[in-house]
Amino acid sequence: MLDDKAQSIVIKQSKDTEVNEKRHLLGRALKELSLYSREHRALFDTIITDIFILPSDIARAGSTSAALGVIWANPRVQYTLHDVIEILVHELSHHTMFIDELRYSHYDYESIIDRSTWATSAIFHALRRRCCITPGAGRRAE
Known part of the structure; x- marks a missing residue:
């Protein structure tokens, strides 16, 4: 996708x-x-x-x-x-x-595949997906 x-x-x-x-x-x-x-x-x-x-x-x-x-x-x-x-x-x-x-589970995959969330890459000068972090992701269980 x-x-x-x-x-x-x-x-x-x-x-x-x-x-x-x-x-x-x-x-x-x-x-x-x-x-x-x-x-x-x-x-x-x-x-x-x-x-x-x-x-x-x-x-x-x-x-x-x-x-x-x-x-x-x-x-x-x-x-x-x-x-x-x-x-x-x-x-x-x-x-x-x-x-x-x-x-x-750091990323929100629905946002990642949504092309409206993409940005122009500074390196490739092409439309690229942006990282979409899920709020609270990466928290380690205590």
């Missing part, structure tokens, strides 16, 4: 001819992440179970709350390790937010 960035057409159906290079780059980035922060790597390994690689002319990576633990990755083979680490940590942050949302 929510597809404000046309995510359903981002990933191509074709095979990625650079899949081996991208797999190697992702593996190197994960090893490098361990050198910077063992804790972040442990969190990554706990939450992210699968990374799949498919081509796209539109995006470099993605996640969906409908597939917890799964990241789609499409780094350019010329990216630095730091670029790829940033992609992986960025997607990890989505998954930690997805999990927190499942536990604490």
Whole structure:
């Protein structure tokens, strides 16, 4: 119901001819992440179970709350390790937010899918959904 960035057409159906290079780059980035922060790597390994690689002319990576633990990755083979680490940590942050949302129900989903609540993105310069917080959400049970 929510597809404000046309995510359903981002990933191509074709095979990625650079899949081996991208797999190697992702593996190197994960090893490098361990050198910077063992804790972040442990969190990554706990939450992210699968990374799949498919081509796209539109995006470099993605996640969906409908597939917890799964990241789609499409780094350019010329990216630095730091670029790829940033992609992986960025997607990890989505998954930690997805999990927190499942536990604490922060958002009002009726408002989120209502296009009248959307705003123009400062980054993408396109109409995007705004975060619609449910009043009282996030309160932890005592």
